[in-house]
Amino acid sequence: MHHASFEFIKRDAKVTHLAWAWQDLVEGHEIQLVNNADRSRTFAYIAMHRNRLYILEGTAPEDHPPPALFQQSLGFVEPDGRGVRYQSVYSNRHAEWPDTFPPHPLRTGQGTAPAGR
Numbered sequence: 001m002h003h004a005s006f007e008f009i010k011r012d013a014k015v016t017h018l019a020w021a022w023q024d025l026v027e028g029h030e031i032q033l034v035n036n037a038d039r040s041r042t043f044a045y046i047a048m049h050r051n052r053l054y055i056l057e058g059t060a061p062e063d064h065p066p067p068a069l070f071q072q073s074l075g076f077v078e079p080d081g082r083g084v085r086y087q088s089v090y091s092n093r094h095a096e097w098p099d100t101f102p103p104h105p106l107r108t109g110q111g112t113a114p115a116g117r
Helices: 002-009
Strands: 013-023 026-035 041-049 052-060
Touching: 002 013, 002 026, 002 041, 013 041
Parallel strands: none
Antiparallel strands: 013 026, 026 041, 041 052
């Protein structure tokens, strides 16, 4: 996540917002930029979930509304199509070290996430 965030920061743009955040209770980085050349605005969200990198990026021209809803539209689903719902903010460390951290509790009332996820 840090490397992907840094790639945004290196662009020819002014960083107007950089924060730790979560979408669908999965932690990540929220970035907003204003392009130095054409003044377009880019909103991005970068997350790791179950060892997969997700990058959402939306750009709008200077005279249009910012792409804020796009940045906040991320959701995660199980293989069977059910939405993933955590009880607290998910950190990818649960996927990286399944023997060290217990499975992350879900909000569905169906217990915890399957082992190794």
